[in-house]
Amino acid sequence: MKKILILLLLLSSAAFAQEQSLQLWYKQPAQRWEEALPVGNGRLGAMVYGRTGKEILQINEESVWAGNKFNDANPNAFRYLDTIRKLIFAGENEEALNLAQKNFVAVDDENSNRIARNFRSYQTLMNVNIDYGFTDVTDYKRQLNLINGIATTTYKVNGIEYKQEVLASAPDNVIVVRITTVKPGTINAILSLDRPDTKDTANHMKDCTVTALKNQLILNGRINDKNTKDLRGPEGYHMRFAGMLQAVPQGGTVIAKQQTLQVKNAVALTLYIQGATNYNAVKQDVDEGANIALNKCKQLLQKAVLRSYALIAASHVKDFEPYMKRVQLQINEPALDELPTDERLTLTKTGKEDTHLIALYFQYGRYLLLSSSRKPGVLPANLQGIWNQHIDAPWNADFHTNINLQMNYWPAEVCNLTETTAPLFDFMDRIRPEGRKTAKKMYDARGWVVHHCTDAFGKTGVQANAAFGTFPMAASWMCLHFWEHFAFTLDYEFLKSKAYPLMKEHALFVEDFLVKSPEGYLVTNPGSSPENRFKHPVTGKPTGITYGPTMDNQILREFLSKCISAAKILRTDSLEAVKWDSIIKLLPPTKIGKDGRILEWINEYEEAEPGHRHISHLFGLHPGTQITEQTPSLFEGAMRTLTGRLSKGGGHTGWSRAWIINFYARLKQEDSVRYHLQALFAKSTLPNLFDNHPPFQIDGNFGGTAGIAEALLQSHGDYVELLPALPAAWNNGSVTGLRARGGFELDITWKDGALSGLKLRSVGGRNLVLKYRQHLLPLTIERGKEIIVPVNQLL
Structure with missing residues (x-):
């Protein structure tokens, strides 16, 4: 019975995604990081390349930060x-x-x-390398299902079908990879871990070690903060980190050899991937102790491997899917999604308008926020959300507080993902002690302050x-x-x-x-x-x-x-x-x-x-x-x-263009909203739909998602305004689950460019005034009630 329930959960998720075409998909593996597909659970993130020869999963753990704590x-x-x-x-x-x-x-x-002219960078944790050794494949497809949060790669080798699934589970706090085939005994792979260094490739592992033990790979290290020309904080060994992989084959064998695991003749293979540091979020500092990060990593892994992939996947889908289904957006007729995502994007760069891509991009922004800012994570989404391949990232992948961190959370409330704000609020609350010191030292002022950017250690x-x-x-x-x-x-x-x-x-x-x-x-x-x-x-x-x-x-x-x-x-x-x-x-x-x-x-x-x-x-x-x-x-x-x-x-950077979309939505300039969304796709969007500053910076994704919502619903004034900046090209459509200030949730439909349906729910029982074009409609809704509003009263 349990297996049937799991199957129904996965099938229902797949059916919804197919109906809505809410997937990014491609006909070829990723050749570079900006083509890989992201999964995340708020604490752990992975970029999945989907390669059939030497597969790469680039892994992040949110707290892997260079530097240390001091009041600056x-x-x-x-x-x-x-x-x-x-x-x-x-x-x-x-x-x-x-x-x-x-x-x-x-x-x-x-x-x-x-x-100390600047603090140091957020860093990648490690790469998980899976050497399948396949070169000649057919029927290749890789995709990211935004509804269930699973990245899938499928292909055939000599007529034999192989499938790789990757998910980052919040309930089980782990990244899991499931590799299956239709022919028993044909999964053979060599597994390894490494960690890049941008400047010293000859000695890129010298600050960490990799050990193979039975069916586990263990990466254990400590960040070595070296002297730099711009004097970014004290030198020395600071944060400790650990990453682990455990391979559980079905059939076949797995043996440790040197610094690798070798899997032979399996019909299925499950990889459990874990990471941890000695970071203490409450103190915004590290806990001292040589084995804290490694022991934390081992404990998390031991707990996860007690559960099968099927159970983890079912719990993940049950947790993830309801968040994504809270809001549904359809613009014009449902798309067949016959073209790969990168080809659709390429066509927009030639001037073709793709309303399905707009709806997909909107949901992708929600997906990225949910995946980079939620429990079990304890830090807010940074300049790259949670996904960063670098040891020394652009702009340190830090928390820029002169618009970028704020923009990350513009879609949180209106797009019905209010839970994603918890790490942000906890982080800002914990930064206050350092902010008090800075206010006193710099300005002899009471209260607390932070300036234009900060890091995981709460610099102010x-x-x-x-x-x-x-x-x-x-x-x-x-x-x-x-x-x-x-x-x-x-x-x-x-x-x-x-x-x-x-x-x-x-x-x-x-x-x-x-x-x-x-x-x-x-x-x-x-x-x-x-x-x-x-x-x-x-x-x-x-x-x-x-x-x-x-x-x-x-x-x-x-x-x-x-x-x-x-x-x-x-x-x-x-x-x-x-x-x-x-x-x-x-x-x-x-x-x-x-x-x-x-x-x-x-x-x-x-x-x-x-x-x-x-x-x-x-x-x-x-x-x-x-x-x-x-x-x-x-x-x-x-x-x-x-x-x-x-x-x-x-508007030449991605996030700036996204802000411009929001400006024009507030100005009720629907043609400009449409034009700048098109420009965002054409000039500032990477093949995996990541925002391009350039280089990659995630705030443009979040700002763009917020701008689309702002075109459909506004509630910052004295009324809740419906379709305030609806582009003419979005002739027919619907959106469900958008939130408005005052504790309201709305489902809106439109036909031939005009409002055609409205459902309203209230969590607080407040009065409100609806506005559509020049018409105002006062309403009273009881707490917890839902009403269908007669549209003719607003026309």
Whole structure:
């Protein structure tokens, strides 16, 4: 009976995927990492190449990080803070930057004050190599089923069919590979583990060892942090890591030989893959002990191998599938999916529009978020989610908090994956102790702060560059995600116990950090508009360090307004709410320049890079709520800003293009939503549909998914708006399970470009106003109830 139940679960999942065509599939193996297919359970990830000769599964464990824990706030900062502020107010930006570069940038204060201009990188754990030895194969196909989260490779050798399945199970906390064939005794393979080193390939294993023992391979090592030109933190041996593989054949034999396992004459083979480190998420530090990582890895593996592949797969599907089925999107008629995914993508690069690819990409973003940010994982999705092949990754595959980490979670609530936010919230909560030290050391301020990026050890100082790194409003922005979680879920206990304490404590920093400007405003100083610069009006030299940039003001207005709302809901801190309101009134307003565009800085400066990838001064449009149709001059100014930035080459990175899609959805410009989705596919999407910065950076996937949702449903204003930016090419369709602020879930259908059906569910029993085009409909829905809304009342 149990086997029948398992079979029915797997068959139902396969049938749903076929009906919806929710799979990436290819006619050939991956030749490079950007063609491989990802699986993940939040803690472990694998990139599956699907090769028939020498197969590669590149394995990640979320906590494999170079570096170590220390507070990196520069202790000289407060000594020079007042001088830097005076120089900036006086227009002496270059002098201020020179002083800040020497005294603001992160240092290792616990190690002779040596400059540590940046932290170190998230790293790959290992490669699992499976040498099948097949060269001439037929009927080849590899695919990734987004509904059940299983990557499958099938092919024939001399008429004999072989099948490889790979999944990353959250319930069993393990990666499992199942290899089967129709002819007994024909599975033969050599299994090995290795770990790449980007620069020292001759000695790439010297910081770890591989041992073969009976039916196991054990990789055990410790990260050796070496001296680098940019002085990235203390040298020495730091984090310990371990990876293991256990081979369980059905029929045949497996023997250990040197550093390999040799499997002979099996009819089926199950590989259990495990990884662990000595990282302690609560401390954001490592636990001391030579065998902690290895023992943890062994314990996890021993528990997993007690269960068969069939049981693990059934538990995995039962767990994974309901998340993916919560939201279903169909645009136009169901596609037959006759073309491989890479061929479909290639056609979009020639100008062909593919609405099925749009729906697939949308669900792929949900799949990637679910696979890289959930229990048993304890860290949020980083710049590469969880999938990273490098020892020294681009941008360290870190947590960039000047938009990228935030963008990773834009689809979480609206796309009905609220559970994926838990690692993010825990991480930000645990970063506060370091943030308090940094606030005190650098600004003599109360509260906590983090600047433009951080790592697994919770660094909160100014990284690398004083102009770009001086972005303390990153903390304010991160706090808004806590509020958004409450807005969508109405989880009052979360607001009371987790969100509001963190928000209120950061508000203390804001109170102490803001200073009066020559114009009489309360402003950030020093500050920056993320990674952008303007030409100094006197010297003509590009500079980034400034005071009161537009994004800072918009973030602060949003953040303090939400603090006030939270205090009112919780019926607490009325005096603080009055104080926060008085601060809001003294913030610089968002201004329009002579050419009708929104100003990025407090004054109208010439842009050093008119097509810059960051469009930070439109934060108030998205993800903020300050620029809407109710502010017509700013609404028009945002349109002109986008037009100007794009005319100069803006949107050239994947994540920037994704942000632009969200901007145009908020501006109700459906043709532009369509155009920039097409551009995202054509210019910034890799063969496996990963986002291309370039190189790979996952935030564009998440931002693109959020942009598609934003075109179908918006709830940031005073109403829940239906199909606000529906492209004309999406003539017919439906979406089920999207979430709206206020605790609502909606199923929407449309026909011939017009709303044709609406089902509404409420988790909180709140009143709401629906908006469709120019029509408004007030509704009251009881808690837990579902209603079908008569569409004629909205037409």
